[in-house]
Amino acid sequence: MKSYFRPLPQASAPRPTDAVDLAGGPLWFTHAVALRRGGAPQIVPAKAIPDDVLTRLTVPRAPIAGMDMGxxxxxxxxxxxxxxxxxxxxxxxxxxxxxxxxxxxxxxxxxxxxxxxxxxxxxxxxxxxxxxxxxxxxxxxxxxxxxxxxxxxxxxxxxxxxxxxxxxxxxxxxxxxxxxxxxxxxxxxxxxxxxxxxxxxxxxxxxxxxxxxxxxxxxxxxxxxxxxxxxxxxxxxxxxxxxxxxxxxxxxxxxxxxxxxxxxxxxxxxxxxxxxxxxxxxxxxxxxxxxxxxxxxxxxxxxxxxxxxxxxxxxxxxxxxxxxxxxxxxxxxxxxxxx
Missing domain, CATH: 3.20.20.20 (Dihydropteroate synthase-like)
Known part of the structure; x- marks a missing residue:
């Protein structure tokens, strides 16, 4: 069954050592909510997110039309x-x-x-x-x-x-x-x-x-x-x-x-x-x-x-x-x- 991951963004310091950047911007997260169709949501640590999904969640966004997506x-x-x-x-x-x-x-x-x-x-x-x-x-x-x-x-x-x-x-x-x-x-x-x-x-x-x-x-x-x-x-x-x-x-x-x-x-x-x-x-x-x-x-x-x-x-x-x-x-x- 496919899983979807909603990060739980944070902004304020202090930032934990296991935190990862959210989309390359100023926010970060250590955990996410795992969602499945027909299943109960679960909170999971960022390190438990599959590598390909975690990459999409964290990779910096390129500028678009002159706007800084960071x-x-x-x-x-x-x-x-x-x-x-x-x-x-x-x-x-x-x-x-x-x-x-x-x-x-x-x-x-x-x-x-x-x-x-x-x-x-x-x-x-x-x-x-x-x-x-x-x-x-x-x-x-x-x-x-x-x-x-x-x-x-x-x-x-x-x-x-x-x-x-x-x-x-x-x-x-x-x-x-x-x-x-x-x-x-x-x-x-x-x-x-x-x-x-x-x-x-x-x-x-x-x-x-x-x-x-x-x-x-x-x-x-x-x-x-x-x-x-x-x-x-x-x-x-x-x-x-x-x-x-x-x-x-x-x-x-x-x-x-x-x-x-x-x-x-x-x-x-x-x-x-x-x-x-x-x-x-x-x-x-x-x-x-x-x-x-x-x-x-x-x-x-x-x-x-x-x-x-x-x-x-x-x-x-x-x-x-x-x-x-x-x-x-x-x-x-x-x-x-x-x-």
Missing amino acids: GLSLMGILNVTPDSFSDGGRYLEPEAAVAQARRMAEAGAGIIDVGGESTRPGAETVPVDEEIRRVREPIAAISAELDVPISIDTRKALVAEAALAAGAALVNDVAGFTHDADLAPLCAARQVPVCVMHAQGDPQTMQQAPRYDDVRLDVYDFLSKRVEALVAQGIARDQIMVDPGIGFGKTLDHNLILLRDIALFHGLGCPILLGASRKKFIGTISGAGTADTRVAGSVSVALHGASQGVQVIRVHDVDETRQALALWRAIEWGYKNGA
Whole structure:
């Protein structure tokens, strides 16, 4: 029976002599939770983890799109759509989009994620020409004005091609490269890094009673297969990020389980992206009804992600998240002026 291993990350000193680095970053672990389908979880020492799995859990992650995967980067969300759940319609005009990108970059975003198609539950598919029209000019303007990498949030090869030509440096596909068969070959040919996300169903159907045998292990197996498929098509493994897809075909309980055990996904040997900013489950738990009132809850989730060694956190509220992370780092590792 296959075993999966979720490391139990630690940050604070003193560090035991038998500790091992988590993904080559500042966190470490001495033990992990061993998970098996149909079996009870067990805590095991790191030395009991099979060598190939332990290597994937500990090996340093290579830089991606100029971001240091040995630390934590913030991905600023920039939706150039009329109907995104949180900020739809605010940044449709290129001037507004560039101004928002500038604010996020100045606040500490390590990359700006530009999307021209809403993927909120129930959203309709946007025609390719319209999606290209929405994203091409803002990406070109941001690329020309700001020294910050840009990712294109799309499921479609033609949109990604136009975005890459305009200056994007990473392709972020919420469909896990299953929607458009031409997208992965395009990324391989252009040698651009990618983010592969799990979603059960498409935006129109994904929240219609999603079910899993074990959401953690089902999502892990999906991402593992998608990573192997992308590698087989010529995309370097160290240039692939994985995203468990919080809110994409998951119930509230599914989301909480994935967040609690998100360190499991270090076992894929790829950097982890966490995207939970302002999502509905935050409002359900906190009582914050509208998306723009869920900042504090979103920051709380981001801090949890940081404590589990997540390398990239996708957020609407860059400055608020950066402040919280600065305090978390200072408490865990000691304050350094200017750090």
